[in-house]
Amino acid sequence: MAHLLVFLGSARDSTPPTPARLGLRVARACVELLEASGASAKLIDPLDVDLGAIFKPHFAYAKSQVPEPLVALAAKIEAADGYVMVSPEYNHSMSPALAHLLNHFGSSHYAFKPSAIVTYSAGQWGGARAAVGMRTFLSELGCLPVSAMIHVPKAQEVLEEDGRFVSDAECWGDYFGRTLSQLLWWADACTRHRQTQDPHRLSPAFCQAPSQRNAP
Numbered sequence: 364m365a366h367l368l369v370f371l372g373s374a375r376d377s378t379p380p381t382p383a384r385l386g387l388r389v390a391r392a393c394v395e396l397l398e399a400s401g402a403s404a405k406l407i408d409p410l411d412v413d414l415g416a417i418f419k420p421h422f423a424y425a426k427s428q429v430p431e432p433l434v435a436l437a438a439k440i441e442a443a444d445g446y447v448m449v450s451p452e453y454n455h456s457m458s459p460a461l462a463h464l465l466n467h468f469g470s471s472h473y474a475f476k477p478s479a480i481v482t483y484s485a486g487q488w489g490g491a492r493a494a495v496g497m498r499t500f501l502s503e504l505g506c507l508p509v510s511a512m513i514h515v516p517k518a519q520e521v522l523e524e525d526g527r528f529v530s531d532a533e534c535w536g537d538y539f540g541r542t543l544s545q546l547l548w549w550a551d552a553c554t555r556h557r558q559t560q561d562p563h564r565l566s567p568a569f570c571q572a573p574s575q576r577n578a579p
């Protein structure tokens with residue numbers, strides 16, 4: 364049984380625009396559908412992770428001094444078989460709360476596992492413009508996004524607060540299901556293959572400086 368993390372990309376506690384944290388509904392729908400298909404799924408809410416005021420990523424601490432919230436989330440990221448990244452569109456870009464949370468961990472935590480891009484908005488485009496940049500971002504983290512994506516326009520009209528679809532549940536389920544089943548297929552394939560060949564031995568993590576990526 365695959366185990367997925369569903370990252371929620373909203374930490375917004377302000378109105379207007381109303382409602383705040385519309386994304387919670389979208390993330391809940393993803394958890395629900397993944398569990399209905401036999402996977403296990405856990406919601407990661409940025410409000411539950413104390414990142415502190417200063418940006419200091421997990422890899423910048425001495426091993427014994429990493430703050431407990433980062434240790435705990437790093438363990439969850441490592442234990443997962445894949446990720447669902449749920450982001451609102453803010454100024455045609457992915458959520459800064461999601462980018463900030465993910466930036467706390469080096470790519471070795473996410474790499475060689477798949478991800479799915481899920482965007483939403485209160486308006487008519489469903490976050491499609493944010494999704495374009497997310498492909499690049501997630502590819503750099505090494506959790507390559509599957510080809511299908513989920514975009515939810517006017518999410519406040521599509522989903523109830525508890526993540527149930529307001530109407531047309533079957534159509535929406537099919538639409539979400541295309542992306543989520545691609546994710547589960549890849550998660551299963553990657554999990555099996557990691558057991559036969561350690562990807563981190565073939566492609567070790569860069570630990571010194573970004574220049575390690577440079578051509579000679």
Ligand SMILES: Cc1cc2nc3c(=O)[nH]c(=O)nc-3n(C[C@H](O)[C@H](O)[C@H](O)COP(=O)(O)O)c2cc1C
Nearest residue numbers: 373375380383384385386451453454455484485486
């Ligand atoms: C700072 C900010 C920028 C926004 N930019 C966009 C945008 O570029 N495109 C869009 O469709 N909606 C935009 N919206 C509206 C959001 O789609 C809407 O507020 C949604 O509820 C945000 O998700 P959240 O409630 O989970 O934070 C923006 C909202 C905020 C707060």
